[in-house]
Amino acid sequence: MIPTSNAVRGLVAVLLDEWDRDGHDVTALRDRLATAGANLDELAAIAVDVMSTPVRADWPWHEPDDLPGIEQASAGDWNRRAAPVTDGPARVEAAFLGRVAGCMLGKPLELELSRTDLEAGLRRARCWPLDDYLPEAALDQFPTRQGQWPELVRERIAHVAPDDDINYTILAMLALEACGTEFSQADLAGLWRLHLPIAATFGPERALLAGEAFSTTLAMAGIVEPRLAVTPLPGADLCGALIRADAYGYACAGDPATAARLAHRDATLTHHRTGVYGAMWVAATIAEVLACHDPIEAATTALGCVPTRSRFHDAVSGALDIVADAVDWESANEAIVARHPDHGHCRILQEVGTLIVSWRFAHDIGHGICLQVSQGNDTDSFGATAGSVLGAALGTGHLDRRWLAPFNDTIHVAMALFEPPGLAELAARMGRLAA
Numbered sequence: 266m267i268p269t270s271n272a273v274r275g276l277v278a279v280l281l282d283e284w285d286r287d288g289h290d291v292t293a294l295r296d297r298l299a300t301a302g303a304n305l306d307e308l309a310a311i312a313v314d315v316m317s318t319p320v321r322a323d324w325p326w327h328e329p330d331d332l333p334g335i336e337q338a339s340a341g342d343w344n345r346r347a348a349p350v351t352d353g354p355a356r357v358e359a360a361f362l363g364r365v366a367g368c369m370l371g372k373p374l375e376l377e378l379s380r381t382d383l384e385a386g387l388r389r390a391r392c393w394p395l396d397d398y399l400p401e402a403a404l405d406q407f408p409t410r411q412g413q414w415p416e417l418v419r420e421r422i423a424h425v426a427p428d429d430d431i432n433y434t435i436l437a438m439l440a441l442e443a444c445g446t447e448f449s450q451a452d453l454a455g456l457w458r459l460h461l462p463i464a465a466t467f468g469p470e471r472a473l474l475a476g477e478a479f480s481t482t483l484a485m486a487g488i489v490e491p492r493l494a495v496t497p498l499p500g501a502d503l504c505g506a507l508i509r510a511d512a513y514g515y516a517c518a519g520d521p522a523t524a525a526r527l528a529h530r531d532a533t534l535t536h537h538r539t540g541v542y543g544a545m546w547v548a549a550t551i552a553e554v555l556a557c558h559d560p561i562e563a564a565t566t567a568l569g570c571v572p573t574r575s576r577f578h579d580a581v582s583g584a585l586d587i588v589a590d591a592v593d594w595e596s597a598n599e600a601i602v603a604r605h606p607d608h609g610h611c612r613i614l615q616e617v618g619t620l621i622v623s624w625r626f627a628h629d630i631g632h633g634i635c636l637q638v639s640q641g642n643d644t645d646s647f648g649a650t651a652g653s654v655l656g657a658a659l660g661t662g663h664l665d666r667r668w669l670a671p672f673n674d675t676i677h678v679a680m681a682l683f684e685p686p687g688l689a690e691l692a693a694r695m696g697r698l699a700a
Contacts, residue, residue, distance in 0.1 A: 360511070372648075381641075413427075469505055629659065630652055633652065
């Protein structure tokens with residue numbers, strides 16, 4: 266199917282809004298869009314030209330995308346020797362299992378709810394404070410149900426349900442197993458084409474795969490066009506790259522700089538600026554916490570891997586300050602939401618602050634994922650990241666078996682040509698990345 270001009274126009278309009286939000290002067294391109302009509306060539310040209318738009322003179326941030334530019338603009342020690350890690354494989358196993366449990370806990374609540382709305386619904390269902398997988402009756406308190414809910418409620422859980430947050434961790438594992446740390450973006454793109462159904466992707470990842478499929482269709486007809494991925498992808502500053510980063514931290518235990526570099530290589534396949542920095546920071550935090558065992562210390566060290574004058578650095582450093590002075594997780598969450606009121610579901614800046622809240626106040630992995638999901642927004646993705654970091658920090662023995670027993674050692678994935686082993690064996694395979 267060839268996209269209609271109205272569909273293309275809509276995507277270009279979204280792209281201009283995003284680049285305007287990222288500090289670029291897109292006034293001239295908005296004028297061109299208003300007069301482009303149904304001219305697909307002009308619409309495509311506008312999408313390409315957005316990459317050369319100037320940054321506004323009053324823009325206070327410095328946010329490079331290239332790795333040398335990021336390293337130069339950051340304050341971290343990129344040449345620091347890797348810190349020693351004890352029991353790395355076992356800690357990575359705990360991290361992956363924490364990631365899975367956090368994802369499954371948050372998945373039925375992936376409804377773009379604020380913390381206020383989520384808390385109100387769970388109080389009505391008598392499930393507040395959250396301390397277990399949700400019963401089906403609790404879902405009646407919300408205006409809609411997540412599409413996979415029959416696999417996710419307490420009475421029906423029989424396996425780990427398919428989810429993109431888990432798919433991408435496995436794909437990164439496959440890249441590292443096949444190529445080591447020398448994998449290329451072409452290697453990643455090849456794995457995506459082989460294993461990922463388009464319907465199992467979202468945002469820029471879906472746009473990239475759909476664009477490649479369209480280019481292949483044109484090539485089969487004898488029409489050779491430039492790859493559509495050379496144009497910016499809508500949603501490239503959202504959290505899609507952040508959810509792909511964990512395995513790079515697993516593979517670089519004690520070496521946050523290398524973990525951040527690998528995450529950058531993956532993230533820039535689809536994302537830019539805040540979207541890239543989020544992935545680099547998560548990977549670096551996991552690598553560091555495998556050595557230091559303190560999530561707040563690790564998050565602080567990992568902040569040295571992103572540009573100092575970026576919005577992301579400002580958001581994380583501000584959250585660290587808020588959490589350091591907070592007496593409980595509720596007040597910390599309220600302060601972070603007030604600081605970034607328009608950065609909810611998938612918008613990163615508020616949600617990375619909520620991760621710091623969870624890491625600071627968690628008693629164990631299960632408690633931590635409950636705190637994360639209780640803060641709303643992208644509950645499954647950030648529930649997964651919260652559990653991953655806490656698992657890496659605390660290690661085995663800090664995730665109660667009641668969080669894993671309902672899965673019956675079985676994991677389902679939304680991937681082609683990959684037959685997952687049992688959950689325990691997959692976790693062990695992740696653990697071997699640390700070796």
